[in-house]
Amino acid sequence: MGYLCDFCGDQRAVVYCRSDAACLCLSCDRNVHSANALSRRHSRTLVCERCNSEPASVQCTEESISLCQNCDWLGHGTASSSSTHKRQTINCYTGCPSSAELSSIWSFFSDIPSMGEKCEQELGLMSINENRNNSTWVPLESQNVSGSPQVTDLPSKDRSSVGASSMPESSSKPRLPDQQPESADECIPKLNWSGKKSPGIFEDDDLYNDFNMDEVDLELENYEELFGMTLSHSEDLFENGGIDSLFGTKEVAASAGNSNCQGAVAAEGSSIGLVNAVQPACSNAASADSMLSSKTEPFLRITGRQSQSNISFSGISKDSSTGDYQECGASSTLPIGEPPWYSPCPESSLQYASRSNAVMRYREKKKARKFEKSVRYASRKARADIRKRVKGRFVKAGDVYDYDPLSQTRSY
DNA sequence: GATCAGTCGCGTACCACACGCCGAA
DNA sequence: CGTTCGGCGTGTGGTACGCGACTGA
DSSP: OOOBOTTTSSSBOOEEETTTTEEEOHHHHHHHHTSSHHHHTOOEEEBOTTTSSSBOOEEETTTTEEEOHHHHHHHHSSSSGGGGOOEEEOOEEOSOOOHHHHHHHOTTGGGOHHHHHHHHHHHTTOOOOOHHHHOOEEOOTTTOTTSSSEEOSOOOTTOGGGGTTSOOTTTTSOBOTTOOOSOGGGGSOOTTOOOOOOTTTSTTOHHHHHHHHHHHHHHHHHHHHHHHIIIIIHHHHHHTTTTHHHHSSHHHHHHHTOTTOOSOOOOOOOSSOEEOOOOOOOSSHHHHHHHHHOSSOOOEEEEOSTTTOEEEEOSOOOOOSOHHHHHTTOOTTSOTTOOTTOOSOTTOHHHHHHHHHHHHHHHHHHHHOOOSOOOSOHHHHHHHHHOOEETTEEOOTTSOOSBOTTTOOOOO
16 A cells, blocks of 8 residues: 555555645546646656655556656666666656546556556546546656667666756657657657757647646746755755765855856866856846746756766756656756766765665655744744734734734724 | 836735743742 | 742734836836
């Protein structure tokens, strides 16, 4: 039994919605995402059956288990025999596809009894008839580097698909279930995508507009993670030496997260990576946000050592399941299974353990984060809740008030 | 391109007072 | 050392206001 649905808390969570950052059962997934046109645009995928907290990116056909990139990397990335397991890419979908439709895009879907059968029954109770027109699924082309849904090897560092989440010019378009890739090349991410908007590509494309809508959520999250991490969480990465592989120096990372950053963030000649960061001016977070949402300009580009890394913070965020890595401030352009703190010396088991520790520490810290206001003293809150006010200000007991939280009436 | 007015969103100050904290007895 | 007392600072929520960003003329 996996984790329970974040919505109903009853059924087993099956799909992961990044826009909502929630794990949902299929029933709630359809209920929630059939609410309106915007929610239907949320891109979802299966939830990792190992960590139960991250969107799955591949399905291990040998183990019949869906895995996020991290779990996939941990489980298959070593020199163990499992590294030869065949894995099938798990595509994202939007809209409210039926279980049968999900089975059509995920051939293994019916192989998961707790998913297919049970939820099929639940889905049958719902009356959503907009599946045909509004359901799309997006190939995680970053995982489809070979143009084949079958993945047998973890991406190597040398794999130039690091630009995967950079917008491949045409392959990024959501594809209807019965659509086939126009060519094998379509699935190959374009390297060093410049971020320039190609005229005509995105125009008059409702499907793609839908996809863009979903990107907004992702980009917001990326923004939070990117700048939040560089300010507060970078310490963790620094401690583990991981951020060095991203920014090279602390100063670079700090300046990248500076809300008052003006002009380019650039640094070169770092100990590990050569950073060519180009970032448009941003005077505040809002600007940074809009900047990240921009589809016309790349805002950060990091060229790694030699040919191993070429990380592009393009502002174009594909709904790839690089999840945790993105959240660590790394672009989704990172190759599959390669955390941002990817060591240039993967042969070292010690460093591998260090990376694992880094991942664990980051996740723990991430979970500990709470952005909502916390009430330290419930008794004071209870008093404030019933205290009378005038224009929002507390008034002396007995004075004339215009707002009474208890009666919700005005005294005059 | 520069300027101005209007709009929007976000952050913060303000209020009273019960309560937590801390030093003194 | 443990308990009690008194004083002081803190925190609580809804609203108004200021400021910066954005947009259109």
